[in-house]
Amino acid sequence: MGSILIETRDITKKFGDFTANDKINIAVEEGEIRAIIGENGAGKSTLMNMLYGILKPTSGEILFNGKPVILDSPLDAIKLGIGMVHQHFKLSPSLSIYENIVLGDETVKTLNVFGKHFKGFLVDQKKEMAEIQALVDKFNFNLDITAKVRDISIGAKQRVEILKMLYRNVNLLILDEPTAVLIPSEVEDLIERMQDLKKAGKTIIIITHKLNEVKMCADNITVIRGGRVIGTVRNDESTTDSDLAEMMVGRPVLLRVNKSDKKPGDKVVYRVSNLSAKDSDGKKIINDISFDIHENEVIGIAGVEGNGQTDLMLALTGLLDISEGSVSFNGEDITGLWPDELRRHKIGIVPEDRYRQGLCLGMPVSANLIAGMHGRWPFCVHGIMQNAPIKENKERLVEAFDIRLGSDDPPVGSLSGGNAQKVIIAREFSKHPQLLLVSQPTRGVDIGAIEFIHNEILRMRDKGAAILIFSSELSEVVGLSDKVYVMYKGEFVGIFKSDDVSFNELGLYMSGVKRMSKEEIAANG
Amino acid sequence: MAKDKSVNRLISIGNIVIPLILAFIVGSIFSILSRCNPFTLYGYIIKRAFFSVGGILNTLGYATPIIMTGIATAFSIKAGIFNMGIEGQVFVGAFTSALAGYMIKGLPVFIHVPLCLLIGALSGALYALVPGLLKAKLRINEVVTTVMMNSIATQVTGFLTQSYLSTGDAYAHTEFILESARLSKFISKYRCTTAIFIALAIWLVIYFVLKKTKFGYEIECIGRQWEFSDSVGMRVSRKVIIIFVLGGLIAGVAGATEIMGVNYNFVSTFSANPGIGWDGFYACILSASNPVGILIYAIVFGALRYGALAAQTWLGVPLDLINVIKSTLVLFGAIKLCTVYSEQIKGFFFKKKAVKAEHQAQEV
Numbered sequence: 001m002g003s004i005l006i007e008t009r010d011i012t013k014k015f016g017d018f019t020a021n022d023k024i025n026i027a028v029e030e031g032e033i034r035a036i037i038g039e040n041g042a043g044k045s046t047l048m049n050m051l052y053g054i055l056k057p058t059s060g061e062i063l064f065n066g067k068p069v070i071l072d073s074p075l076d077a078i079k080l081g082i083g084m085v086h087q088h089f090k091l092s093p094s095l096s097i098y099e100n101i102v103l104g105d106e107t108v109k110t111l112n113v114f115g116k117h118f119k120g121f122l123v124d125q126k127k128e129m130a131e132i133q134a135l136v137d138k139f140n141f142n143l144d145i146t147a148k149v150r151d152i153s154i155g156a157k158q159r160v161e162i163l164k165m166l167y168r169n170v171n172l173l174i175l176d177e178p179t180a181v182l183i184p185s186e187v188e189d190l191i192e193r194m195q196d197l198k199k200a201g202k203t204i205i206i207i208t209h210k211l212n213e214v215k216m217c218a219d220n221i222t223v224i225r226g227g228r229v230i231g232t233v234r235n236d237e238s239t240t241d242s243d244l245a246e247m248m249v250g251r252p253v254l255l256r257v258n259k260s261d262k263k264p265g266d267k268v269v270y271r272v273s274n275l276s277a278k279d280s281d282g283k284k285i286i287n288d289i290s291f292d293i294h295e296n297e298v299i300g301i302a303g304v305e306g307n308g309q310t311d312l313m314l315a316l317t318g319l320l321d322i323s324e325g326s327v328s329f330n331g332e333d334i335t336g337l338w339p340d341e342l343r344r345h346k347i348g349i350v351p352e353d354r355y356r357q358g359l360c361l362g363m364p365v366s367a368n369l370i371a372g373m374h375g376r377w378p379f380c381v382h383g384i385m386q387n388a389p390i391k392e393n394k395e396r397l398v399e400a401f402d403i404r405l406g407s408d409d410p411p412v413g414s415l416s417g418g419n420a421q422k423v424i425i426a427r428e429f430s431k432h433p434q435l436l437l438v439s440q441p442t443r444g445v446d447i448g449a450i451e452f453i454h455n456e457i458l459r460m461r462d463k464g465a466a467i468l469i470f471s472s473e474l475s476e477v478v479g480l481s482d483k484v485y486v487m488y489k490g491e492f493v494g495i496f497k498s499d500d501v502s503f504n505e506l507g508l509y510m511s512g513v514k515r516m517s518k519e520e521i522a523a524n525g
Numbered sequence: 526m527a528k529d530k531s532v533n534r535l536i537s538i539g540n541i542v543i544p545l546i547l548a549f550i551v552g553s554i555f556s557i558l559s560r561c562n563p564f565t566l567y568g569y570i571i572k573r574a575f576f577s578v579g580g581i582l583n584t585l586g587y588a589t590p591i592i593m594t595g596i597a598t599a600f601s602i603k604a605g606i607f608n609m610g611i612e613g614q615v616f617v618g619a620f621t622s623a624l625a626g627y628m629i630k631g632l633p634v635f636i637h638v639p640l641c642l643l644i645g646a647l648s649g650a651l652y653a654l655v656p657g658l659l660k661a662k663l664r665i666n667e668v669v670t671t672v673m674m675n676s677i678a679t680q681v682t683g684f685l686t687q688s689y690l691s692t693g694d695a696y697a698h699t700e701f702i703l704e705s706a707r708l709s710k711f712i713s714k715y716r717c718t719t720a721i722f723i724a725l726a727i728w729l730v731i732y733f734v735l736k737k738t739k740f741g742y743e744i745e746c747i748g749r750q751w752e753f754s755d756s757v758g759m760r761v762s763r764k765v766i767i768i769f770v771l772g773g774l775i776a777g778v779a780g781a782t783e784i785m786g787v788n789y790n791f792v793s794t795f796s797a798n799p800g801i802g803w804d805g806f807y808a809c810i811l812s813a814s815n816p817v818g819i820l821i822y823a824i825v826f827g828a829l830r831y832g833a834l835a836a837q838t839w840l841g842v843p844l845d846l847i848n849v850i851k852s853t854l855v856l857f858g859a860i861k862l863c864t865v866y867s868e869q870i871k872g873f874f875f876k877k878k879a880v881k882a883e884h885q886a887q888e889v
């Protein structure tokens with residue numbers, strides 16, 4: 001441990017009257033791994049964006065190596081030695097790894113004209129490759145630097161992003177939610193790489209809301225809530241997950257979901273048989289998917305994002321044409337029905353993209369709470385909308401689902417992620433569905449609301465509903481489900497009982513390393 | 526919150542008033558260039574358009590089709606569809622009703638008039654069905670198809686009038702429609718006909734549909750976010766076709782009433798330049814598809830059309846000057862200065878409100 005590398009003094013950021021960061025003081029020592037945790041909207045990203053020069057502080061100052069600095073842009077930050085890896089990668093898929101790394105900072109051959117050196121315009125690829133290969137070896141990054149970025153895994157892409165920063169000689173590396181897109185084995189690998197970097201004297205700030213990962217890698221943990229620093233603790237045995245969660249939320253929270261002992265019933269509510277679908281080029285994006293959901297049963301679908309889960313959800317909800325196979329609900333064939341017909345069958349749908357498919361942002365909460373049922377009694381009589389029942393419905397659901405509104409009936413777009421999701425949950429769960437198709441129920445939702453939504457899902461299960469859950473959050477899929485299917489490249493490659501499966505095992509299936517045969521899956525399904 | 530609302534109202538009023546002022550300033554420059562005191566000009570237009578029974582009837586007469594085309598445009602714009610084809614649908618409706626007006630003979634008034642209106646409406650609707658189907662089924666951009674179909678409608682009807690349907694006169698027109706197909710006027714020398722009742726009835730129905738019905742709710746959802754509307758089961762592609770067809774239906778009626786009430790025969794210049802479809806479009810853009818605003822702008826445009834004619838005759842101010850004023854009005858109206866500077870305006874009235882949305886955008 002050495003001197004303090006970066007420090008903020010009373011740094012404040014206001015957006016209009018809203019204070020996103022309120023007099024934040026943090027000091028990170030050289031060579032330390034510091035985790036900054038907090039709920040969505042706590043102000044973590046705002047703080048990091050100020051350290052990286054994307055945002056300018058309203059007041060307060062940033063000290064780097066003990067000297068006050070003014071960062072006007074990320075370029076200034078990189079010059080000082082501050083690098084950041086964003087949650088969403090900024091890579092060019094058609095270029096190779098090393099080309100992505102040097103992009104914007106290429107090594108150029110010098111021209112020798114009569115003994116004078118001029119900067120030329122030809123890129124010295126050999127020298128670049130040698131430099132980057134050296135970096136890869138030094139930090140054990142395990143990359144083939146000539147591979148095209150579009151062909152490599154997400155974990156590898158993230159390593160490329162980190163290398164991009166190391167190539168620019170940064171000393172402080174900020175990682176914004178680095179594990180959100182990774183499978184468990186990749187997370188472990190990332191943590192090992194972080195330890196290597198630390199050994200090489202780099203300082204790392206990692207932003208996250210996943211407590212178990214913080215516990216694995218950080219030296220110190222700073223908790224932010226409501227734009228203020230709640231406290232900084234050393235990461236040792238005396239600091240527990242539930243302590244940290246309580247600091248984040250401001251009240252004790254249940255971290256594990258408590259599933260009831262109720263066993264799934266015998267009655268098959270939902271049966272999907274040999275379902276396939278094609279994209280516009282005629283390529284199969286969903287391939288021969290079959291599963292049953294019984295009464296009182298939650299089926300989870302795990303997988304790295306982009307392996308067909310989105311398409312499967314669209315196909316099941318009537319938004320993507322099914323090319324082969326059938327779907328039945330309580331024995332009735334519902335293959336290829338329109339979404340409104342599905343809804344008439346007491347099927348609740350929580351779509352993946354909350355803000356594009358789930359909610360109409362410009363319309364008030366009351367109008368969003370009747371969407372899909374807007375043509376039915378009591379909201380609509382002979383084609384004419386009835387204001388009183390619509391208002392009454394809003395008041396009842398806002399109360400029952402604890403949706404926090406700023407005013408009487410604001411547009412949904414003004415609500416926080418958690419409250420916006422609760423609007424969808426309230427709408428879909430309140431019509432007593434027998435089947436729920438739920439995708440990414442808690443993405444971008446704060447811990448308090450996650451707890452609430454999980455409990456609601458399990459309550460629906462205990463009331464007899466059949467539920468299908470897609471989630472990229474492994475702990476969520478496994479925690480809520482009775483059985484978990486793993487999806488890889490549009491197919492089911494494994495099935496597990498959720499009470500006896502390890503995350504690592506699931507990770508091997510998710511990454512396509514292991515797979516079960518069709519017969520094995522059918523036998524266990 | 527209440528204060529917030531009143532400032533928002535102020536902003537929307539500013540969005541209407543400021544373009545008016547700017548447009549009249551620009552108009553004044555051209556007015557001075559054509560050697561006419563702008564205040565005399567504006568005063569004259571207002572006096573002629575509003576301060577006599579004849580003036581009011583003429584203004585309303587010019588406003589009648591614009592009310593219909595304006596509300597027809599609003600109907601699709603609310604649903605996020607830029608149906609620019611109203612002008613073409615007006616032409617088709619006018620043309621077919623003109624033919625029905627003289628080709629079908631021997632019917633009593635109370636059958637012939639509704640029949641001609643119906644034929645005009647249906648042919649407008651049929652003409653709008655084409656871009657509707659292209660948009661809904663093949664996702665073809667409606668702006669391109671509708672604008673092109675406008676040209677087709679105006680050119681083909683013009684060609685037919687000149688060739689097969691020509692009466693042999695020096696200027697191209699179809700035969701005059703029969704007495705039994707004509708709409709009656711309040712006072713014979715002024716433009717306003719009973720079509721004003723048809724226009725107001727259509728306006729009322731659409732107003733009610735947009736504000737109160739399930740269909741209105743769906744139109745609003747589709748206009749704001751079609752992906753959401755599709756996924757909650759509104760069958761957007763089907764609704765798109767219906768919206769196009771209804772717009773074409775109203776446009777067809779607007780064209781038919783112009784022939785049956787004012788022109789009595791089809792001439793390719795009946796819609797004048799810019800056409801009544803376009804005036805409706807402007808009224809809709811200026812009022813942000815608000816039905817009440819459309820009604821007001823339709824009357825303003827009616828007054829300008831009539832006042833401009835009068836000013837040309839009596840003051841010698843060219844007709845085009847009024848079109849310049851109208852176009853600048855639309856241009857400044859589209860800029861919506863008060864919305865662009867809404868934060869500053871709000872900041873002026875009370876110290877800046879929380880801008881949480883911006884913060885949330887940063888967090889995502």
